[in-house]
Amino acid sequence: MNRATLVLVAVALLTAALALLRAGEPAPELEVRAIPHQAQFGRIFPGFAVGEVFRCAGPIRRIDVALVPLGGEPTPLEFTLRADGPDGEVLRSARLSPRDLPSADAWVSISFEPVEHASGQYHFSLASSQPSSHSPWVRYRAVSHVVRPWGTKVLGDTVREFELALLPHGDLRALALAVDGLDAAAAPASVELFDPRSGELVARGEVLQRSPQAAAWVFFTFASPWSAARWRPWTARLQLPPNARVIGDSSGPSLISFHAGEASDEQLAGATVAASVLPDRDLVFRVWGDITNEGVRGRAFARLGSRAPWVVVLFVLAVAALGRTLAAARLSA
Amino acid sequence: MGCLHDPGDPFARARERERGATERSDRRRESVWFLAAVLLHGLVYWLCLAPWMGEDEPWHFEYASHVADGHAPWGNGRVEFSNTALQTGPNAPYDERWDHPSSQLQVRRRFATLSDEAIAARQAQILESMERHSFYARVDWTGGFGGRRDFDQIQPVFTATTHQPGYYLLLGAWLALWPGEDIDGQLYWARCLSLILYVLTCWAGLEFARAAFTDRSLALAVAFVVAWLPMHARQAALVNNDVLVRTLSAFVWMVCARRLAGVAGTREFALAVAAALLALFVKTTAAAGLGVLLLTLVLETRRVRDARRLFLYTAGALLVLAGVITYWHFQHSPVLPRNVAAFLLRIGRGLSSSAMHELATTWIGAFNWYSRPFSGLEYASIGGATLALLAGGLVVLARGAAGVSRSTLLLCALGVLVQLALPVLRGVGHGRYLMPALLAISALLAAGAVAWVPERSRPRAALALACALVAYDAWFLWAGLIPSEYGVWGA
Numbered sequence: 135m136n137r138a139t140l141v142l143v144a145v146a147l148l149t150a151a152l153a154l155l156r157a158g159e160p161a162p163e164l165e166v167r168a169i170p171h172q173a174q175f176g177r178i179f180p181g182f183a184v185g186e187v188f189r190c191a192g193p194i195r196r197i198d199v200a201l202v203p204l205g206g207e208p209t210p211l212e213f214t215l216r217a218d219g220p221d222g223e224v225l226r227s228a229r230l231s232p233r234d235l236p237s238a239d240a241w242v243s244i245s246f247e248p249v250e251h252a253s254g255q256y257h258f259s260l261a262s263s264q265p266s267s268h269s270p271w272v273r274y275r276a277v278s279h280v281v282r283p284w285g286t287k288v289l290g291d292t293v294r295e296f297e298l299a300l301l302p303h304g305d306l307r308a309l310a311l312a313v314d315g316l317d318a319a320a321a322p323a324s325v326e327l328f329d330p331r332s333g334e335l336v337a338r339g340e341v342l343q344r345s346p347q348a349a350a351w352v353f354f355t356f357a358s359p360w361s362a363a364r365w366r367p368w369t370a371r372l373q374l375p376p377n378a379r380v381i382g383d384s385s386g387p388s389l390i391s392f393h394a395g396e397a398s399d400e401q402l403a404g405a406t407v408a409a410s411v412l413p414d415r416d417l418v419f420r421v422w423g424d425i426t427n428e429g430v431r432g433r434a435f436a437r438l439g440s441r442a443p444w445v446v447v448l449f450v451l452a453v454a455a456l457g458r459t460l461a462a463a464r465l466s467a
Numbered sequence: 468m469g470c471l472h473d474p475g476d477p478f479a480r481a482r483e484r485e486r487g488a489t490e491r492s493d494r495r496r497e498s499v500w501f502l503a504a505v506l507l508h509g510l511v512y513w514l515c516l517a518p519w520m521g522e523d524e525p526w527h528f529e530y531a532s533h534v535a536d537g538h539a540p541w542g543n544g545r546v547e548f549s550n551t552a553l554q555t556g557p558n559a560p561y562d563e564r565w566d567h568p569s570s571q572l573q574v575r576r577r578f579a580t581l582s583d584e585a586i587a588a589r590q591a592q593i594l595e596s597m598e599r600h601s602f603y604a605r606v607d608w609t610g611g612f613g614g615r616r617d618f619d620q621i622q623p624v625f626t627a628t629t630h631q632p633g634y635y636l637l638l639g640a641w642l643a644l645w646p647g648e649d650i651d652g653q654l655y656w657a658r659c660l661s662l663i664l665y666v667l668t669c670w671a672g673l674e675f676a677r678a679a680f681t682d683r684s685l686a687l688a689v690a691f692v693v694a695w696l697p698m699h700a701r702q703a704a705l706v707n708n709d710v711l712v713r714t715l716s717a718f719v720w721m722v723c724a725r726r727l728a729g730v731a732g733t734r735e736f737a738l739a740v741a742a743a744l745l746a747l748f749v750k751t752t753a754a755a756g757l758g759v760l761l762l763t764l765v766l767e768t769r770r771v772r773d774a775r776r777l778f779l780y781t782a783g784a785l786l787v788l789a790g791v792i793t794y795w796h797f798q799h800s801p802v803l804p805r806n807v808a809a810f811l812l813r814i815g816r817g818l819s820s821s822a823m824h825e826l827a828t829t830w831i832g833a834f835n836w837y838s839r840p841f842s843g844l845e846y847a848s849i850g851g852a853t854l855a856l857l858a859g860g861l862v863v864l865a866r867g868a869a870g871v872s873r874s875t876l877l878l879c880a881l882g883v884l885v886q887l888a889l890p891v892l893r894g895v896g897h898g899r900y901l902m903p904a905l906l907a908i909s910a911l912l913a914a915g916a917v918a919w920v921p922e923r924s925r926p927r928a929a930l931a932l933a934c935a936l937v938a939y940d941a942w943f944l945w946a947g948l949i950p951s952e953y954g955v956w957g958a
Contacts (some may be wrong), residue, residue: 138930142937149938153946157954167957169607169838275612277620299555302569302623305616330557365564367555396614399604399958430954437953441514448511449944453937455504456691460930462496463683 139457176350185259208232276395312388321375509703521705534639633749665703682870716903813894830898859915
């Protein structure tokens with residue numbers, strides 16, 4: 135083997151080794167990756183802890199939750215990890231002090247002694263003794279279309295009726311509106327869609343989350359996906375309890391539509407508010423297991439499967455052939 | 468010793484012949500090893516790139532698969548809408564887009580013989596394959612969940628069928644060679660064509676470099692850049708009309724370099740013109756090819772002093788361009804702006820720092836449909852080195868260097884500028900839109916790395932450049948592509 139070939143193969147192998155060393159970092163056992171983050175849950179109210187039910191094989195030692203500040207003095211949060219579900223046995227708990235909370239959209243890590251439950255199903259929650267300063271992010275399991283992003287104005291009663299048009303998809307499953315001061319536990323909240331030509335009621339969405347919501351994207355879920363939503367103009371009418379305020383801008387309320395989609399990864403059972411499970415959405419979070427797990431590198435090779443050795447061999451042979459090209463050109467000396 | 472240079476030496480001609488034969492043999496061996504390296508390198512990416520991980524691959528594949536099924540892509544499909552904006556309000560007139568996903572209507576417009584059911588069924592088949600191959604776990608902006616029913620639910624109002632049919636006719640004919648394959652099988656065969664086109668491009672790159680640079684170290688350095696630039700090598704494994712337009716453009720560049728070197732005759736140049744015209748029926752980013760041909764004639768005219776002929780060529784090129792733009796208009800190409808305001812808006816967007824940032828990062832390396840980038844440090848290191856080499860190439864152009872054709876290097880610099888203008892005019896900056904000028908960019912980079920050192924040190928400089936490229940490629944593959952596509956999945 136000539137010198138150029140040796141040099142090139144050595145460089146390739148050394149670089150690949152360094153790269154793989156970096157890829158040896160641990161990988162989360164479970165991660166909800168919804169980037170960019172789109173809908174915040176809103177403030178967490180006393181008695182309405184927010185969490186998620188998930189499945190994970192093997193012990194877990196850390197949970198990261200994506201949190202965003204909503205304004206106001208940082209308030210502490212109580213973290214609880216339970217077996218099975220919201221009513222299960224408490225496995226671990228921790229307190230997040232205001233110092234632990236981020237000043238911008240970021241992960242907050244809660245580490246604890248590794249724990250493993252026989253059923254493999256867990257529930258974690260964040261609770262607050264006062265309306266929280268921070269909110270977790272929500273990933274709704276449907277195709278989203280941002281009609282108007284989170285606005286800066288509190289809109290009056292005049293916007294309780296607005297035109298809903300130019301949605302690019304059919305199968306409308308939910309509308310998320312930016313709302314403040316909504317107590318859906320106290321009074322019903324709904325959105326009704328009318329045909330502007332005939333005035334006929336064509337679809338109705340309700341807030342399934344029966345809890346107070348503030349600075350939140352509130353999800354109005356339709357009983358079944360409404361197929362005729364695509365591009366047509368409709369009139370939307372909001373029914374909100376007194377004191378609820380819609381947020382938006384001069385062109386209308388802040389609004390995200392959600393279409394189609396279906397159940398996500400079988401490891402995720404859904405977000406929870408107090409004792410109720412909302413299987414159509416998840417919090418944005420990740421779970422870390424045994425620190426000695428196979429890591430990103432191990433998973434990559436496992437998923438590459440039988441192709442992995444071929445990739446390695448061809449990679450080396452390609453570089454060697456490149457070196458031989460230099461030798462053939464008599465340039466390597 | 469004197470007899471070596473003696474013209475009357477009866478053995479001089481024989482020695483000359485022997486030297487020529489040795490050179491040809493060296494060159495042949497060099498080409499064989501280089502193409503073997505290229506093929507092996509392409510195979511690495513062919514094996515690594517997960518199904519549907521090429522940007523916009525489902526749409527390009529969908530288009531070609533209908534051609535493979537025997538449907539002619541000449542347009543004229545019946546649709547009851549134009550490219551006008553949808554109307555809102557209670558008196559909005561009926562629009563067919565209310566009842567059909569836009570992506571499917573646009574397929575119907577392209578294929579007059581396709582039924583709505585067949586279009587929907589094909590999208591469903593592809594979406595099923597995408598879900599089975601964990602597409603949503605890999606591409607972060609999809610949200611991570613499946614259950615999509617049409618292509619609009621991945622990217623609304625998007626289609627490949629507004630592209631000219633050149634690539635899809637070739638790929639469709641290629642796929643028709645393997646009837647009975649399921650969607651996964653067809654995808655693999657489609658990617659085989661990309662692998663072949665990658666090898667052809669690299670071969671064109673080698674021949675281009677040999678014409679542009681008489682210095683063998685420099686010529687090989689150019690070919691190495693062409694073959695080992697990771698985002699280019701990755702194109703060996705993805706289904707996209709960019710791969711064909713790049714290969715055709717590489718052929719045009721090769722002939723232009725040979726023309727300037729005085730090797731290519733009129734017939735060869737006519738073939739390049741034909742390739743450039745053909746490329747216009749593949750993708751709009753090929754438009755720069757006409758400029759490259761014209762610039763070649765301009766640079767050549769300095770020698771032949773035939774300004775009148777040049778004027779005729781220019782007029783001809785403009786006429787062709789006007790004709791092609793008209794054709795694009797009737798093909799509903801989104802490349803053409805609707806009005807002056809939209810055009811100005813696009814230029815502003817194309818020149819914005821975010822567009823330039825995206826152009827640079829997607830040229831250097833970004834994974835999983837650009838949803839997982841390299842780190843800032845990695846971009847700064849690789850981007851900084853690339854810019855330094857480009858600057859070096861321009862210095863070589865200004866000052867000249869042994870073994871370097873300055874006219875070809877000037878053509879490269881101008882050609883890159885013309886190519887760069889296209890994404891700016893479109894207002895969208897993706898690195899792959901610069902691939903038609905890959906050979907020119909490679910020439911400038913290689914000149915910046917190798918040409919400024921004394922001739923005797925150039926083999927070492929070429930080896931150093933090869934080391935840098937191999938390291939870049941290894942990092943791209945093992946720290947970028949493989950961990951992103953296989954190591955980290957969302958739920």
